[in-house]
Amino acid sequence: MVACICMWIHLATDLSTEYPFGKAICRVGSFLQVLSVTVSVLSLTAVVLNRFLSAITRTFSCVTQTRYKLTIFLIWLIGVVLSFPWLLYTKLVDFDWAGGHERYCVEIFPSKSSRTVYVTFFTCCVYAAPLTFMLILATVTLAHPSHTPSAPTSQMALRMKRRAQQMILVVLITFIICWTPQQATLLWDVYRDPDIPKPTNIAAIKYTAIYLAYSNSAINPIIYIVFNDCFQHVLWKFARCKIRPNAEIRVTPASAQVCSVISVSSS
Structure with a gap:
C-alpha cells in the first residue's frame, strides 16, 4: 500500500509547485499512510507475540485459521478507526495571494489542542509503546534456550525457527529505524513554538524522513531473502x-x- 499508493502521491506533490490532485486523493493519501503504519505495527505485534508464546510456553497451540482471520479483521478494523481522523480532517485548501494562486493538502483539526492530543496519542500509544514491547519480547524469544533435538529433521526445523526469530527482530529494528524520524517530525510539528521561525532545513528533514519511511517497503524483501x-x-x-x-x-x-x-x- 505504501509503495503502490502513498509514495507516488508524495513524489508527484514534491515535484509540483502546488498540490496536483483533487480532494479525494488529498483525503485518502494521508489516511492510507497512517493506516499502513498502524496495520504494520499491529501485525508485527501479533507475529512477535505469537513467536514469544510459542517459544516460552510449550503448551501454546498454533494459531487456527479462525483465529488467524479474526486477528487480521481486528487489526484492520483498529487501523481504520485510528486512522479515520486523517480522512475526516484532511482538506484541500486554496490560497489566493497578490502574486498568484496556491493549493495545499493540509490537516485541519477542530483545534490545535485536538491535533496535539491525537498525534501524541498515536506516537506514544500506537507507535512507541507497541514497538518497545515488541523489542523486549523479540529479544527474550531469541535469548530463550531451545532444546537441541537429535533427529536431522528436527534440527532443520529448529534452525528454521531460529532464523525466523532472527528475521523478525531484524524486520522490527529496520521498521523502527525507517519510521521513527517521520513520527518524530510529526511530534515536533505539534509541539513547536509557532512564534519561533522554523529551521531553514526543516523541509529537507521532512523530505528525508518520509522517504526513509517509504524505503522500509524496499528493504523488507531483502531481509526475507537473507533469512529465509x-x-x-x-x-x-x-x-x-x-x-x-x-x-x-x-x-x-x-x-x-x-x-x-x-x-x-x-x-
Whole structure:
C-alpha cells in the first residue's frame, strides 16, 4: 500500500509547485499512510507475540485459521478507526495571494489542542509503546534456550525457527529505524513554538524522513531473502525460469533444499 499508493502521491506533490490532485486523493493519501503504519505495527505485534508464546510456553497451540482471520479483521478494523481522523480532517485548501494562486493538502483539526492530543496519542500509544514491547519480547524469544533435538529433521526445523526469530527482530529494528524520524517530525510539528521561525532545513528533514519511511517497503524483501532459505530457493528457481506460473510451493523442512516446488496442471 505504501509503495503502490502513498509514495507516488508524495513524489508527484514534491515535484509540483502546488498540490496536483483533487480532494479525494488529498483525503485518502494521508489516511492510507497512517493506516499502513498502524496495520504494520499491529501485525508485527501479533507475529512477535505469537513467536514469544510459542517459544516460552510449550503448551501454546498454533494459531487456527479462525483465529488467524479474526486477528487480521481486528487489526484492520483498529487501523481504520485510528486512522479515520486523517480522512475526516484532511482538506484541500486554496490560497489566493497578490502574486498568484496556491493549493495545499493540509490537516485541519477542530483545534490545535485536538491535533496535539491525537498525534501524541498515536506516537506514544500506537507507535512507541507497541514497538518497545515488541523489542523486549523479540529479544527474550531469541535469548530463550531451545532444546537441541537429535533427529536431522528436527534440527532443520529448529534452525528454521531460529532464523525466523532472527528475521523478525531484524524486520522490527529496520521498521523502527525507517519510521521513527517521520513520527518524530510529526511530534515536533505539534509541539513547536509557532512564534519561533522554523529551521531553514526543516523541509529537507521532512523530505528525508518520509522517504526513509517509504524505503522500509524496499528493504523488507531483502531481509526475507537473507533469512529465509525457502525464499532464496524459490527466487533462484524463478531467476532461472524453472518455475511455471501455476506452480505450487510447499515448505518441507526435511528436504535438503528446505522447500519444494510442485507444478500443478490446470484442468
